[in-house]
Amino acid sequence: MIKICGLSTAATLEAALDARADMVGFVRFPRSPRHVSLETGAALSRRAAGRALRVVLLVDPDDAALDEAMAAIGPDWVQLHGDETPDRVLAVRARTGRPVMKAVGVGGPADLGRAAAYRAVADRVLLDAKPPRGAVLPGGNGVAFDWSLLAALDPGPDIMLSGGLDPENVAAAIAATGVRAVDVSSGVESRPGEKEPDRIAAFVAAARAGLTRGQGEGTS
Numbered sequence: 001m002i003k004i005c006g007l008s009t010a011a012t013l014e015a016a017l018d019a020r021a022d023m024v025g026f027v028r029f030p031r032s033p034r035h036v037s038l039e040t041g042a043a044l045s046r047r048a049a050g051r052a053l054r055v056v057l058l059v060d061p062d063d064a065a066l067d068e069a070m071a072a073i074g075p076d077w078v079q080l081h082g083d084e085t086p087d088r089v090l091a092v093r094a095r096t097g098r099p100v101m102k103a104v105g106v107g108g109p110a111d112l113g114r115a116a117a118y119r120a121v122a123d124r125v126l127l128d129a130k131p132p133r134g135a136v137l138p139g140g141n142g143v144a145f146d147w148s149l150l151a152a153l154d155p156g157p158d159i160m161l162s163g164g165l166d167p168e169n170v171a172a173a174i175a176a177t178g179v180r181a182v183d184v185s186s187g188v189e190s191r192p193g194e195k196e197p198d199r200i201a202a203f204v205a206a207a208r209a210g211l212t213r214g215q216g217e218g219t220s
Contacts, residue, residue: 001160001181002207003135004200005057005079006034013044015197017051021206024048025055025079027186028069033193034185038072045073055079056100063095070096077101079126086121099123101160105130106145112153120160126183129163144169147176155179167202171210178214182207 003083004016005025024037026041028033036044056075058065060082069075077094080089081103102122107130109207119125129145145163153159155178165173166187174182176188186192188199 001157002204002211003055003160003181003183004185004188004195004203005055005162005183006032006185006189006193007044007195008034008036009195010044010047012195012197012200013047015195015200016204017048019201020208021052021200021204023053023055023077023183025057025183026073026075027057027080028061028065028073029057029059038068041069041073045075053077057081060084061092061093066092070098077123079103081126081128086117089118089121093121093123101126103128103141103162105187106149106163109149122158124158124160124181126160127153128164144173147173150177150179153177157181165203167199167206170203170207172206173214174210174214180211180214182211 001022003023003025004021006027007024017032026036026044029035050052053076055077055211056073057079078098079101089100089102100122101124102118104118106127115125135220157180159175159179160177160181160183161177162183163201165184170182173187182205186202188195190196
């Protein structure tokens with residue numbers, strides 16, 4: 001499973017779809033350079049319908065913001081990237097009727113315990129790098145965490161790896177962790193918020209090769 005997050009233009013969305021990304025993400029967080037208006041998110045979502053799974057990324061949304069995003073964008077998945085509790089994850093699943101992906105920042109072994117708590121309630125857990133001190137964004141900061149922290153984790157299909165991935169390192173990340181799903185945003189950009197079609201294509205190709213290689217090794 002390969003997700004390209006933070007898409008904000010028709011051209012870069014088409015690049016992700018042409019590359020056969022499995023999931024495409026639209027960010028609803030005004031402080032992010034990847035934030036899209038409801039109108040833009042709706043238009044991009046319509047374009048992607050039936051071609052990839054559509055994900056709306058929200059940060060600590062209240063019910064009004066959640067309902068607004070669902071009505072306009074109509075995503076297939078909801079991604080929560082704030083300080084939402086496990087109970088809030090369950091509430092969002094119930095309110096939207098959609099599967100929920102919960103991002104968990106990883107900086108040390110203790111964070112894997114937090115991930116386990118969310119794994120019990122979310123449909124997917126996105127393991128991201130903890131934001132650097134002083135960062136204004138909860139994700140999309142282009143930093144990786146120590147992948148060896150995941151050595152004792154069962155990388156089932158409900159785990160997705162993020163944080164500092166790019167076309168050059170994604171295959172190594174997959175080999176090191178055994179994950180079956182990866183997510184990228186800043187790693188395919190020329191500057192924050194500006195996706196590069198060539199890097200999107202390169203990332204999907206490298207990730208697909210890494211995932212295919214991993215599946216082959218798993219069955220050998």
